[in-house]
Amino acid sequence: MAANEDLNIDRIANLARLALTPEEKVKFSAQLADVLTNIEKLKQVDVTGVEPTAHAFPVYNVWADDVAQAGLTVEDALRNAPEKRDNMIVVPKVVE
Amino acid sequence: MSTATMSSELFNKSIAELATLLEARTITSVELTQAVIGRTQAVEERIKAFNSFDTGDALAQAAASDVRRAAGQALGPLDGIPIGIKDVIAVTGQPLTASSKMLANFVSPYDATVTQKLKKAGAVIWGRLNLDEFAMGSSTENSAFHTTRNPYNLDCVPGGSSGGSAAALAAGEAIATLGSDTGGSIRQPAALCGVVGLKPTYGLVSRFGLIAFASSLDQIGPFTRTVEDAAITLQAIAGHDERDSTSFKVEIPDYRAALKTKKGPWRIGIPKEYFGEGLDPEVAAAVEKAISFYEKMGCEIKNVSLPHTEYGVGVYYIIATAECSSNLSRYDGVRYGHRSTDADNIVDLYFKSRAEGFGPEVKRRIILGTYVLSSGYYDAYYLRAQKVRTLIRQDFLNAYKEVDAIITPTTPTPAFKRGAKADPLAMYLCDVYTIGVNLAGLPGISVPCGFSSGGLPIGMQLIGQPFKEADLLAIANAYDSAHDWARRTPNL
Numbered sequence A: 001m002a003a004n005e006d007l008n009i010d011r012i013a014n015l016a017r018l019a020l021t022p023e024e025k026v027k028f029s030a031q032l033a034d035v036l037t038n039i040e041k042l043k044q045v046d047v048t049g050v051e052p053t054a055h056a057f058p059v060y061n062v063w064a065d066d067v068a069q070a071g072l073t074v075e076d077a078l079r080n081a082p083e084k085r086d087n088m089i090v091v092p093k094v095v096e
Numbered sequence B: 001m002s003t004a005t006m007s008s009e010l011f012n013k014s015i016a017e018l019a020t021l022l023e024a025r026t027i028t029s030v031e032l033t034q035a036v037i038g039r040t041q042a043v044e045e046r047i048k049a050f051n052s053f054d055t056g057d058a059l060a061q062a063a064a065s066d067v068r069r070a071a072g073q074a075l076g077p078l079d080g081i082p083i084g085i086k087d088v089i090a091v092t093g094q095p096l097t098a099s100s101k102m103l104a105n106f107v108s109p110y111d112a113t114v115t116q117k118l119k120k121a122g123a124v125i126w127g128r129l130n131l132d133e134f135a136m137g138s139s140t141e142n143s144a145f146h147t148t149r150n151p152y153n154l155d156c157v158p159g160g161s162s163g164g165s166a167a168a169l170a171a172g173e174a175i176a177t178l179g180s181d182t183g184g185s186i187r188q189p190a191a192l193c194g195v196v197g198l199k200p201t202y203g204l205v206s207r208f209g210l211i212a213f214a215s216s217l218d219q220i221g222p223f224t225r226t227v228e229d230a231a232i233t234l235q236a237i238a239g240h241d242e243r244d245s246t247s248f249k250v251e252i253p254d255y256r257a258a259l260k261t262k263k264g265p266w267r268i269g270i271p272k273e274y275f276g277e278g279l280d281p282e283v284a285a286a287v288e289k290a291i292s293f294y295e296k297m298g299c300e301i302k303n304v305s306l307p308h309t310e311y312g313v314g315v316y317y318i319i320a321t322a323e324c325s326s327n328l329s330r331y332d333g334v335r336y337g338h339r340s341t342d343a344d345n346i347v348d349l350y351f352k353s354r355a356e357g358f359g360p361e362v363k364r365r366i367i368l369g370t371y372v373l374s375s376g377y378y379d380a381y382y383l384r385a386q387k388v389r390t391l392i393r394q395d396f397l398n399a400y401k402e403v404d405a406i407i408t409p410t411t412p413t414p415a416f417k418r419g420a421k422a423d424p425l426a427m428y429l430c431d432v433y434t435i436g437v438n439l440a441g442l443p444g445i446s447v448p449c450g451f452s453s454g455g456l457p458i459g460m461q462l463i464g465q466p467f468k469e470a471d472l473l474a475i476a477n478a479y480d481s482a483h484d485w486a487r488r489t490p491n492l
Helices: A009-015 A020-045 B017-024 B028-049 B055-070 B114-119 B163-170 B187-193 B227-237 B255-259 B281-296 B310-329 B345-356 B360-373 B379-400 B424-431 B435-440 B471-481
Strands: B050-052 B082-086 B125-128 B176-181 B196-199 B220-226 B267-272 B298-304 B405-409 B444-451 B456-462
Touching: A009 A020, A009 B082, A009 B360, A020 B187, A020 B310, A020 B360, B017 B028, B017 B227, B028 B055, B028 B125, B028 B163, B055 B125, B082 B163, B114 B227, B125 B163, B163 B176, B163 B187, B163 B267, B176 B196, B176 B227, B187 B196, B187 B360, B187 B444, B187 B456, B196 B227, B196 B255, B196 B471, B227 B255, B227 B444, B227 B471, B255 B471, B267 B360, B281 B298, B281 B405, B281 B444, B281 B456, B281 B471, B310 B360, B310 B379, B310 B424, B310 B435, B360 B379, B360 B456, B379 B405, B379 B435, B405 B471, B444 B471, B456 B471
Parallel strands: B082 B125, B082 B176, B267 B298, B267 B405
Antiparallel strands: B050 B125, B176 B220, B196 B220, B196 B444, B405 B456, B444 B456
16 A cells, blocks of 8 residues: 555644644655554564464453542642643633 | 773762661751752853753652651661753653743643652652654653763764663763663663663553653663662562553562662573664674673573564554654643644644644654555555564563573664754664564663773663563663762763
């Protein structure tokens, strides 16, 4: 597959919610085409019947006891908020 | 010619030596911490290993350690020892920037589990160490703030992403440091800066409070001056944590005691795939000399094959970028981190905050990761990469039917010059010997094993079996305790 032709940078940047400048689009497209060409080599590997590995040592069904524990105070939790008012985070208006 | 010399300064001693001096009351933690601070103030302008440090806070911790000791309540070998922390690991009340504009003003409201454990062991938490932005890179050149220098040659990179952690230790600006390793980010800079760097088995050390890059690969580990110090530090940070659901419930042995009780001889595997094209001849010669040391001590040296090695970089850059594109979606300018002041609406806020907050390498990886996960490409890239990951893991497990550990070079070359690898693909290929260990979840340690003719450190990598750090450390210690490479210090 010709990966370099496939990478529609506008579509991907939109999915990633990332604004790119025209210069970044040109530069990243070319650089990622190189990387994808290198990655193409994986297509040579016979993976018939091979199970995928998501974690080297998977741990399943980890449960925590349903017990209340001390957490961050409101003040600590909001300490790094870019804008806050009355113990809430302020964002641009989301409904008209 | 080597620029390295031996030094008897306090700031260049090992944890084990300093613990003895502290215990004997020959020195206090305040004196030791002052020596480290003084050294940092003398060399940091040249090294640039730190993003920030807080001398008052460090001296207060040191004074508290001295009070404990005077009261007969010393906490163990780390009590009073200044340990630097990579700036992706949370320390309450201290900055946590990931060397990114995105988090330039973030102050951590809580401690990572490893930070808490070090505090419980009495360590003096010292400074925030530079890295490639969000741990993405192999040279610290991707830091949004500054590039760290290699203490052995200031024109060269210290490696990355934990370049600050490696350089600070080599330069005497800390007694040990913590880093994180996703594809080699502890072992590669350790090799390039002439110190010991350990990446534990995935799941041995809690990731709670570590800024996530690629969650199925990330692992925290120590940089130290000796393998014995790595054992001491690992002892403090290892163990199950219910706040990290991927942390493993395993018994934690006495790692330091194992250095003495486990004496070999061992069966050591040499994978031919790690000694081929692209390997610098001086690096190859140094590692081969280390292998012959093991042979002389009676170890059985066996050729093994890891046939899927050549696919490692491809698999890694699919899986790591996929996971990073997901993990970094949390930086949207809403709850914390950089917020654009130029946005008209909430969606615009996401786009612009991310565009302004992230640097080029992070953007590249988010784009690549989003692409390989996107509809229509998932099976061709991500799922296939996960299957090849299985084969890479099986290669190692097959090899371990015949050998106890594997020795390879840590990096293909010694440290390279700043700016030498401007092309992202060339930079990615530096990780060729380290990423298989992350993909397979294995423990790996880089141990200094020589210097190049240009005076730059060379490291060998020992790869162990899952959760058998005690054996891996014993094997590494057999070499390290018989050589002085790791004990040399740069002329600064």
